[in-house]
Amino acid sequence: MKAVVARRHGGPDVVEISEVDDPVPGPGQILVEVEACSVTFPDLLMLGDMYQFKPGLPFIPGGEVAGVVRQVGPGVEGFDPGARVLGSTGSVGGMAELAVTRADSTVALPAGADPDDAAGILYGYGTSYHALADRAHLAAGETLVVLGAAGGVGLAAVELGRAMGARVIAAASSPEKLALCEQHGADATIDYSREDLKTAIRALTGGEGADVVYDPVGGPYSEPALRSTAWDGRFLVVGFAAGEIPRIPLNLALLRGASIVGVFWGAFAGRYPQRNRDNLATLVEWWQEGRISPHTSAIYPLAKAADALSDLAERRATGKVVVTPRR
Numbered sequence: 001m002k003a004v005v006a007r008r009h010g011g012p013d014v015v016e017i018s019e020v021d022d023p024v025p026g027p028g029q030i031l032v033e034v035e036a037c038s039v040t041f042p043d044l045l046m047l048g049d050m051y052q053f054k055p056g057l058p059f060i061p062g063g064e065v066a067g068v069v070r071q072v073g074p075g076v077e078g079f080d081p082g083a084r085v086l087g088s089t090g091s092v093g094g095m096a097e098l099a100v101t102r103a104d105s106t107v108a109l110p111a112g113a114d115p116d117d118a119a120g121i122l123y124g125y126g127t128s129y130h131a132l133a134d135r136a137h138l139a140a141g142e143t144l145v146v147l148g149a150a151g152g153v154g155l156a157a158v159e160l161g162r163a164m165g166a167r168v169i170a171a172a173s174s175p176e177k178l179a180l181c182e183q184h185g186a187d188a189t190i191d192y193s194r195e196d197l198k199t200a201i202r203a204l205t206g207g208e209g210a211d212v213v214y215d216p217v218g219g220p221y222s223e224p225a226l227r228s229t230a231w232d233g234r235f236l237v238v239g240f241a242a243g244e245i246p247r248i249p250l251n252l253a254l255l256r257g258a259s260i261v262g263v264f265w266g267a268f269a270g271r272y273p274q275r276n277r278d279n280l281a282t283l284v285e286w287w288q289e290g291r292i293s294p295h296t297s298a299i300y301p302l303a304k305a306a307d308a309l310s311d312l313a314e315r316r317a318t319g320k321v322v323v324t325p326r327r
Helices: 041-047 121-135 152-163 177-184 197-205 219-226 253-255 263-269 271-289 301-311
Strands: 001-004 013-021 029-038 064-072 084-088 097-102 106-108 143-145 167-172 188-191 209-214 229-235 259-262 295-302 320-324
Touching: 001 295, 013 301, 029 084, 029 121, 029 301, 041 064, 064 097, 064 188, 064 229, 084 097, 084 121, 097 209, 106 271, 121 229, 121 263, 143 152, 143 219, 152 167, 152 177, 152 209, 167 177, 167 197, 177 188, 188 197, 197 219, 209 219, 219 229, 219 253, 229 253, 263 271, 263 295, 295 301
Parallel strands: 143 167, 143 209, 167 188, 209 229, 229 259, 295 320
Antiparallel strands: 001 013, 029 064, 029 097, 029 320, 064 084, 084 106
């Protein structure tokens, strides 16, 4: 089969298209003919040898795929060959014509579902739903501030916050990105390339601050956002797309009575597979009902996978970028 392969660490330009052996599903695994694979920030971190999970070289990037079941491994029930599914490969292996997914992180696709949109459900919406529902316990009527709101997980958080009944304030780095956030349900926006984040959050919340802050960005934005939480606020640490892991003065949590809460969806999915499957079933149901609407900004063939990775690395992407191995 054809696959995107990284034989050394570096940026998007290190990947190449190679012929490799077809994978074989083991116990609890499903072999999927990949129609679409989403490109995620962890892919870039693994290429740069900067992620907490470090696959050995060579490896195939891609942790999230949509496609058709070809074969199931021992012990797998409920998935028949020919069924269309979306699933997690664990962390690697998705940017290929065939990929192996974990059965406990694979769900059936609704009839007529677009695989390009489906490929953005697991990581973007899975992470954001786990963050908002399981970690922050976001309640209807609360105020949610989303940093990096036009990115893959950020835009999912905007939609999910609205679906859960919160007032959503989207923060991003350009008017174009904020316009997209408004289209996906943001009630108010902040352009933190031109506005002071802390001042803007305070103004939009009548001085009360945000009940929940969703932060996949890190860098210089985390501290002012934490300073802008309401009493009993929850600050969600989702990732560090800005590249810098901030050093937070812990007295801020004390003074605000706030909680700093870590969000690691991959570890959650591995430790609590049934809870994760229940979350994914909810997301697929909401997708069918139109309560969420995945946004794909670019679709690339397998041969252009380096360009897809570059879209994320150079901050050109909004929502999801997808690689399609069979088109």
